[in-house]
Amino acid sequence: MRTEPSDGGGGDGEMAAVRKAAEAGGAARAAAPAARFDLPEVDDFTRPYWAAAAEGRLLLRRCRAAGCGAVHHYPREFCPSCWSEDVGWEPATGRATLYTWSVVHRNDLPPFGGRVPYVAAVVDLAEGPRMMTEVTDCPEARLRIGMPLTLHFRTERPAAAGPDGGGPGPAPDGGFAIPVFRPAG
Ligand SMILES: [Zn+2]
Numbered sequence: 001m002r003t004e005p006s007d008g009g010g011g012d013g014e015m016a017a018v019r020k021a022a023e024a025g026g027a028a029r030a031a032a033p034a035a036r037f038d039l040p041e042v043d044d045f046t047r048p049y050w051a052a053a054a055e056g057r058l059l060l061r062r063c064r065a066a067g068c069g070a071v072h073h074y075p076r077e078f079c080p081s082c083w084s085e086d087v088g089w090e091p092a093t094g095r096a097t098l099y100t101w102s103v104v105h106r107n108d109l110p111p112f113g114g115r116v117p118y119v120a121a122v123v124d125l126a127e128g129p130r131m132m133t134e135v136t137d138c139p140e141a142r143l144r145i146g147m148p149l150t151l152h153f154r155t156e157r158p159a160a161a162g163p164d165g166g167g168p169g170p171a172p173d174g175g176f177a178i179p180v181f182r183p184a185g
Pocket of ligand 1: 063064065068069070079080081082083084
């Protein structure tokens, strides 16, 4: 049985190595822009979606195959109902109802830690699909299953964007517009 810390067996050396690694990591983080986990990586397929969002429109995907017509979200290149690849974009009305939610009080992934508490939610869009999103501008005590919600957009500007734009996002300032919801009316 050991009753006090032992410094045998190279423990101090290990601790020094851990400290050094932590310091090196801190220096690397200070030099590079902070990693963000809230921004999309846009590709050729999703570019129209993010470009429309930057203009204040939420796009859904509707199947154009005869006898189907299903609407889906998140966007896929094929229809998840009938597997047709004849699918096009169309704007959503922006109306939804609250299906379920969770109030997040802790999230260590940047930049979510600066937003807590926030309401992570799943909403039923008026067009049918369910969408993962966030409910804003609503005290927790007012949240109700089925409450009517309306779309709005939160703009996020990556640190990489310069003062005149040049960021990876489709908005004029190089940022992104993220679809979120708030109580309707
Ligand atoms: Zn279909």
